[in-house]
Amino acid sequence: MTVKKVNLTEQDFDLAHPINKLRELNEPKEHPEQRQNSLARRLRVSDHAAAVELVDIYYKQIYLFLRRLGHDRQASEDLTQESFLNAWHHISQLRDGKSLNGWLYRVAGNVSKLYWRKHKGKKTATLEGFDTPDTTNAQDDKVERNEQLEQLKNAVARLPIKLRQTIVLHYIQQLTIAESADAAGTREGTFKSRLNRALAALRKQVT
Amino acid sequence: MGKEELKELLNKLPVATTEPVRPGLAEDIKRQIPQKLSPHRGGINTINIIIDFRINKLAAAAAIIITIIFCATFLGGRDSTGGSVLQDSMLLIKYLGAADASVISAGRSKYEHLLERGEDVVWYGDRLSPKDSNAVLMQRKLDDGMYEVMFIDGREKQVTTEELLQLLTRMLQKKAK
Numbered sequence: 516m517t518v519k520k521v522n523l524t525e526q527d528f529d530l531a532h533p534i535n536k537l538r539e540l541n542e543p544k545e546h547p548e549q550r551q552n553s554l555a556r557r558l559r560v561s562d563h564a565a566a567v568e569l570v571d572i573y574y575k576q577i578y579l580f581l582r583r584l585g586h587d588r589q590a591s592e593d594l595t596q597e598s599f600l601n602a603w604h605h606i607s608q609l610r611d612g613k614s615l616n617g618w619l620y621r622v623a624g625n626v627s628k629l630y631w632r633k634h635k636g637k638k639t640a641t642l643e644g645f646d647t648p649d650t651t652n653a654q655d656d657k658v659e660r661n662e663q664l665e666q667l668k669n670a671v672a673r674l675p676i677k678l679r680q681t682i683v684l685h686y687i688q689q690l691t692i693a694e695s696a697d698a699a700g701t702r703e704g705t706f707k708s709r710l711n712r713a714l715a716a717l718r719k720q721v722t
Numbered sequence: 723m724g725k726e727e728l729k730e731l732l733n734k735l736p737v738a739t740t741e742p743v744r745p746g747l748a749e750d751i752k753r754q755i756p757q758k759l760s761p762h763r764g765g766i767n768t769i770n771i772i773i774d775f776r777i778n779k780l781a782a783a784a785a786i787i788i789t790i791i792f793c794a795t796f797l798g799g800r801d802s803t804g805g806s807v808l809q810d811s812m813l814l815i816k817y818l819g820a821a822d823a824s825v826i827s828a829g830r831s832k833y834e835h836l837l838e839r840g841e842d843v844v845w846y847g848d849r850l851s852p853k854d855s856n857a858v859l860m861q862r863k864l865d866d867g868m869y870e871v872m873f874i875d876g877r878e879k880q881v882t883t884e885e886l887l888q889l890l891t892r893m894l895q896k897k898a899k
Binding site for chain 1: 729732736748750757
């Protein structure tokens with residue numbers, strides 16, 4: 516079987532999303548659901564290799580999720596480690612592969628919630644971020660777009676934590692509505708309603 | 723800003739809010755993977771489920787007590803209404819800060835059970851205030867002429883006829899005040 520090689524720059528290699536895309540390209544075609552089911556099953560029987568695989572797949576996503584929730588770099592690293600520790604200790608609560616995404620994000624979300632509770636009044640940190648790839652050639656358009664993007668980032672950071680979480684889960688972490696609702700520990704209806712409130716708030720703030 | 727325009731902008735956020743992750747982080751996490759991930763712990767999991775469902779403290783205590791009584795009954799070691807398990811349960815209820823009313827209702831169950839068995843028992847619980855810790859909830863006549871009394875705080879004690887009279891008199895005097 517030939518494996519398609521993709522050249523990535525070092526910077527790209529640090530992005531959570533491109534690396535997942537690369538994995539998809541390089542790995543033998545296995546249905547994602549089957550793969551997640553198999554991983555969940557192995558985790559439930561305490562397979563050490565499955566735990567290592569889980570870390571490899573998710574650690575960047577979880578770190579960035581925590582950063583996007585407003586934790587600074589150091590706190591995000593600590594909370595990522597704590598999230599995985601909690602995941603090992605509550606592995607028996609994992610139902611099946613379908614819920615793996617939502618479950619892990621819920622564990623991380625709870626760790627974050629406890630952190631904010633302990634550190635009331637601590638200011639949220641922002642991500643420095645990279646330049647947004649833009650397909651338009653016009654310099655003015657690009658500048659305006661970047662300004663809007665900057666406004667949007669700040670507006671997301673100012674949202675109340677529950678609304679911010681919905682935007683982060685669905686639009687930034689790109690989870691489905693079902694997975695996002697599971698991760699937020701709410702029903703889908705509640706999640707959709709929060710998402711609409713968050714979008715309405717953002718529309719008012721970004722011009 | 724339009725809805726579609728906002729969504730288009732939001733779809734750019736995954737890249738716009740990304741930063742390099744420290745390469746050693748994965749290794750740090752992997753070093754903390756325990757040899758055995760999580761053995762199935764029935765009891766702890768039950769408590770976690772109860773906490774997860776946000777059942778109140780009294781309901782959680784009741785669930786734990788029912789589990790204890792259920793196990794004790796089926797393991798054949800103790801009579802679930804015979805005293806010790808019930809007493810332990812009452813102490814547990816008290817420890818968890820649940821209402822004293824639960825102690826009275828648990829005592830009432832025991833009283834009804836003893837009554838069904840044809841024992842000579844008297845119930846005082848209907849006229850008691852849960853605040854009086856020395857109040858007698860129930861008396862039961864034993865074969866040797868002694869009495870077993872159960873107090874409102876769940877304690878049990880064997881007393882003579884005279885001692886029982888003293889306890890009841892003291893209780894009535896307090897009530898009269």
